[in-house]
Amino acid sequence: xxxxxxxxxxxxxxxxxxxxxxxxxxxxxxxxxxxxxxxxxxxxxxxxxxxxxxxxxxxxxxxxxxxxxxxxxxxxxxxxxxxxxxxxxxxxxxxx
Numbered sequence: 817x818x819x820x821x822x823x824x825x826x827x828x829x830x831x832x833x834x835x836x837x838x839x840x841x842x843x844x845x846x847x848x849x850x851x852x853x854x855x856x857x858x859x860x861x862x863x864x865x866x867x868x869x870x871x872x873x874x875x876x877x878x879x880x881x882x883x884x885x886x887x888x889x890x891x892x893x894x895x896x897x898x899x900x901x902x903x904x905x906x907x908x909x910x911x912x
Contacts, residue, residue: 823881825857828888834858837889850892853877854884 829837834855841847849870856866867877883891902909 821862822860823857823863824885825854825881826885826888827858828884831855831858846894847892850880850884851889853880854892857881 834851838848838851838855841851849872853866853870853872856869857863861869863877863881864874867874870877872880880892885891904912
């Protein structure tokens with residue numbers, strides 16, 4: 817029987833607005849999953865519990881919480897770095 821930890825969640829949006837955003841973004845599953853995660857935290861569940869529900873590691877859950885607390889909704893939008901640079905030269909690409 818361990819102590820159940822309560823984490824501070826900055827409430828940038830009321831839970832009802834989170835619900836609305838979730839409905840609007842169902843096609844963007846990454847943002848949907850992250851908003852669902854935050855909504856569950858707002859309702860009192862632990863990071864560990866919600867991470868298990870959405871199928872991510874605790875570390876990922878804490879990263880999402882940190883991004884939410886720092887930047888709100890915008891922090892949950894994936895920021896892809898563009899990937900690895902091509903090994904082909906422009907000339908080689910033209911040949912393809």
